[in-house]
Amino acid sequence: AALAAGDSAAVAAALFNRLEAPAHALHPRLEALQDELAQRPEVLGVLLSGSGSTVLCLAPDAECAAALAARLRAEGRDALATRTISATPHPPEG
Secondary structure, three states, X not given: OHHHHOXXXXXXXXXXXOOHHHHHHHOHHHHHHHHHHHOOXXXXXXXXXXXXXXXXXXXXXXXXXXXXXXXXXXXXXXXXXXXXXXXXXXXXXX
16 A cells, blocks of 8 residues: 555555565675665665565655665665556455
8 A cells, every 4th residue: 555655654664574584694794784775864764685685775766766776886886776667456355
């Protein structure tokens, strides 16, 4: 619902990955990276994708996302900005 409504703050509050803790235990640099990214003012939320192949940041809009990706690339990191092109609510259960 938050994604469909375009409520970035609610989407950020709902970010969760149960594999983060085990991945952080194996690779503490992942947690440090997430903590560092979360401190940036333009970042609404940070999430480890799956077991650690990607760390994603949620930005308030496409312009902020593009600027963040450019800054990360300037720092020597691999980064790209993407955007949600549609949001389909889950079908009703039952």
